[in-house]
Amino acid sequence: MKNFRRSLPPLDYLLFFEAVARHGNFTRAAEELNVSQAAVSKRVKVLEDWLGMKLVHRSGRKITLSRNGKGLAANTAEALDYLNTGLQQLRRATAGERLSLAANVAVAQYWLTPRINEYLLGPNAVPVTLTASDKDADLFTLETDAIFFYGSDIPAGWDGTPLFEEIWLPVAAPALVGAMRGFSDATLLDFDKLTPKWVNWDNFAELTGNREIAAAPKVNLRSYGSTLDTALRGKGFALGCPAVLQFEIEAGRLVALEDFQLRTGRSYFVIWRMGSMNNRTRALMGEVGIRV
Numbered sequence: 001m002k003n004f005r006r007s008l009p010p011l012d013y014l015l016f017f018e019a020v021a022r023h024g025n026f027t028r029a030a031e032e033l034n035v036s037q038a039a040v041s042k043r044v045k046v047l048e049d050w051l052g053m054k055l056v057h058r059s060g061r062k063i064t065l066s067r068n069g070k071g072l073a074a075n076t077a078e079a080l081d082y083l084n085t086g087l088q089q090l091r092r093a094t095a096g097e098r099l100s101l102a103a104n105v106a107v108a109q110y111w112l113t114p115r116i117n118e119y120l121l122g123p124n125a126v127p128v129t130l131t132a133s134d135k136d137a138d139l140f141t142l143e144t145d146a147i148f149f150y151g152s153d154i155p156a157g158w159d160g161t162p163l164f165e166e167i168w169l170p171v172a173a174p175a176l177v178g179a180m181r182g183f184s185d186a187t188l189l190d191f192d193k194l195t196p197k198w199v200n201w202d203n204f205a206e207l208t209g210n211r212e213i214a215a216a217p218k219v220n221l222r223s224y225g226s227t228l229d230t231a232l233r234g235k236g237f238a239l240g241c242p243a244v245l246q247f248e249i250e251a252g253r254l255v256a257l258e259d260f261q262l263r264t265g266r267s268y269f270v271i272w273r274m275g276s277m278n279n280r281t282r283a284l285m286g287e288v289g290i291r292v
Contacts, residue, residue: 013047014076016040017055021065021073099284100129102139103148105225107244107268108132112148114247115289126284134194134224145281146292150268151197160271161292164243168199168262171245173234177255183216187236189227190218197266198224204239208262243268 019029020040030037048055055069065073103112108130116128133139139147140155154160172180180186188201199207205214219236221227228245231238232253240256248254270285270292277292285292 009047009050013043013050015080016043017047018073018076018080020044020056020063021069022077024063025061026063027061097280097284098127098129099281099288100131100142100144101146101148102131102133102142102144104134104139104150105132105223106228106240107148107150109225110228110248111244111246119288122287125287128288136195145276146270146272146285146290148268149271150266152266154269154271157274158271159274159277160269163268163270163290166264166266166268167241167243168204168239168264169242169260170237170257171228171240171242171249171254172231172237172257174252174255176234176237177257183210183212183237186216188213188216188218189230189236189238190220191224191227192220192222197264199239199262199264201239204262208260210260213260241268 016029016033016039019032020026023029023032026037026040026044030040033040044056051068051072053068054066055072057064057066101112101116102108109132112130116130119125120128129144131139131142131144136149139149148163149155149160150166176186190201193200193203201213201216201218205211221230227236227238228240230236231240232248240254242249242256245254245256249256270290282292
């Protein structure tokens, strides 16, 4: 029969030790825990006495973990992370059923939002939270049910399924395409790349070998989203993935120039942390129009 009260030390001893091991410093651990440095040092010492072994070697302000300390630090961090995940899931469940998603700005605005809005019109819809960021690092730190990601493959440590291939091509409003005589006198709406895998007009011209596009006048609007918004207003040509812009193309607000395609070898995926996808979440995503 398990008796954790007898076999485990008090939880705050482990919390304090984990903070010290992570920061490698009593002072920074104390600042995080909002207690005095002496309180942190005392609890670590009590934990060492309780275990009957040395966990931390002290040398002035510098500390290092013993071999046993390193082992306990790794196990404690994993256990606390697992406990935190379980508690967060419980809090979400008790707060009511909902679906949380994240994606880059273009996918969020042009691919996900129309699907979410259509789903929310239904009588049995649950609240949907959508977070958008063009930085993968920001997306990966979020506590979400799923993330929409594009790259060469599903990231390590994640499960997922491919949605569609990444293809870049010029897009513009129908009137602009109808009056187009060539790219030499067209306005190409450009943007600053936030990550190497993005493709702007210079990359597109180089990778396709199109000299006319390389020489065409370009206007830098700083953000990728601004290029699409400006293209929708008939003010120039943007680059886009037709699958992402499906709704705008089908509605006739944008025309995709299919003769100028660049296949990057990357794909768009919907991904989730390993082991986190349950049947109900899978069903909710299906109702939103996302098959996983």
